[in-house]
Amino acid sequence: MSTIAVVGAGKIGESLLSGLLHGGRGADELLFTERHPERSAELTARYGVAGVEVAEAAKRADVLVIAVKPQDIEPVLDELAPLVGPDTLVVSLCAGLPTSLYERRLAAGVPVVRVMPNTPMVVGEAMSAISAGSHATAEHLALVTELLSCVGQVIEVPETQQDAVTALSGSGPAYFFYLVEAMIDAGILLGLPRAVSEKLIIQSAVGAGKMLAETGEHPVILREAVTSPAGTTINAIRELEKHGVRAALLAAIEAARDRSEELGKAHE
Numbered sequence: 001m002s003t004i005a006v007v008g009a010g011k012i013g014e015s016l017l018s019g020l021l022h023g024g025r026g027a028d029e030l031l032f033t034e035r036h037p038e039r040s041a042e043l044t045a046r047y048g049v050a051g052v053e054v055a056e057a058a059k060r061a062d063v064l065v066i067a068v069k070p071q072d073i074e075p076v077l078d079e080l081a082p083l084v085g086p087d088t089l090v091v092s093l094c095a096g097l098p099t100s101l102y103e104r105r106l107a108a109g110v111p112v113v114r115v116m117p118n119t120p121m122v123v124g125e126a127m128s129a130i131s132a133g134s135h136a137t138a139e140h141l142a143l144v145t146e147l148l149s150c151v152g153q154v155i156e157v158p159e160t161q162q163d164a165v166t167a168l169s170g171s172g173p174a175y176f177f178y179l180v181e182a183m184i185d186a187g188i189l190l191g192l193p194r195a196v197s198e199k200l201i202i203q204s205a206v207g208a209g210k211m212l213a214e215t216g217e218h219p220v221i222l223r224e225a226v227t228s229p230a231g232t233t234i235n236a237i238r239e240l241e242k243h244g245v246r247a248a249l250l251a252a253i254e255a256a257r258d259r260s261e262e263l264g265k266a267h268e
């Protein structure tokens with residue numbers, strides 16, 4: 001039985017704890033660290049998992065999952081540096097932070113795996129991309145894959161692609177939520193009650209997502225099947241093109257990629 005400690009049980013750290021418990025891990029196999037005692041007590045009450053200091057997590061864990069904001073990494077690395085050796089696997093969920101940062105700051109030979117997950121972890125539908133640092137072996141990657149498979153799907157990518165992955169699937173759920181929010185507003189504009197508009201759009205999003213995942217069809221084919229000649233959908237598509245929605249998405253995702261790169265460079 002390996003002990004997994006999540007350092008920084010905020011939004012993504014808590015999602016992982018909850019997903020691992022859901023996936024069959026025992027509460028006694030898990031630990032977390034949080035800096036506010038009230039938050040720590042709240043998480044222990046909710047999940048039955050013990051909250052500990054970073055130093056204790058470093059001593060007890062076989063796998064240390066780092067889930068603090070990239071801006072908060074320095075004190076965490078200072079604290080971990082004298083305590084973590086090559087027997088502990090470090091898994092970083094932090095946007096932008098390269099495995100080389102951990103390798104430089106922690107003891108020689110510490111294996112590090114960089115992961116970019118996303119919040120659908122809470123419903124077992126995460127997309128996680130993993131990359132090995134220079135001391136991480138195929139066994140370490142297999143262990144991380146096994147852990148993350150409890151909370152969704154996992155792919156391996158070269159670390160050079162992680163900033164793009166962060167912009168695409170790490171932040172991706174936010175773009176879909178934003179779209180759903182705007183479409184619900186459109187329903188309000190057209191005079192529908194909010195509850196009706198929400199139901200129509202959320203179920204349409206779920207249905208479209210399932211079709212994408214289950215039919216194996218290209219999104220263009222699926223969209224064309226909705227777009228009847230001289231019908232309603234093509235009028236909407238014309239407006240989306242006129243307002244540059246496709247170009248806006250390309251620019252938005254490029255900006256997110258740039259920010260991920262910037263977060264990494266701040267620690268060079």
Ligand SMILES: NC(=O)C1=CN([C@@H]2O[C@H](COP(=O)(O)OP(=O)(O)OC[C@H]3O[C@@H](n4cnc5c(N)ncnc54)[C@H](OP(=O)(O)O)[C@@H]3O)[C@@H](O)[C@H]2O)C=CC1
Nearest residue numbers: 008010011012033034035067068069070072093094095117
């Ligand atoms: N949210 C998301 O969708 C995704 C986030 N990530 C990555 O996950 C990481 C966390 O993001 P997110 O969960 O959104 O952020 P949160 O701020 O919600 O979570 C980070 C948590 O870590 C705590 N923390 C900070 N420093 C320490 C410390 N020294 N010891 C213990 N706990 C500490 C924070 O406490 P405090 O409240 O005091 O700051 C906070 O509760 C980031 O690096 C982000 O890039 C990756 C993929 C998706």
Ligand SMILES: O=C(O)[C@@H]1CCC=N1
Nearest residue numbers: 095166167170171172
């Ligand atoms: O916004 C962020 O920085 C984090 C990383 C990916 C998703 N959320």
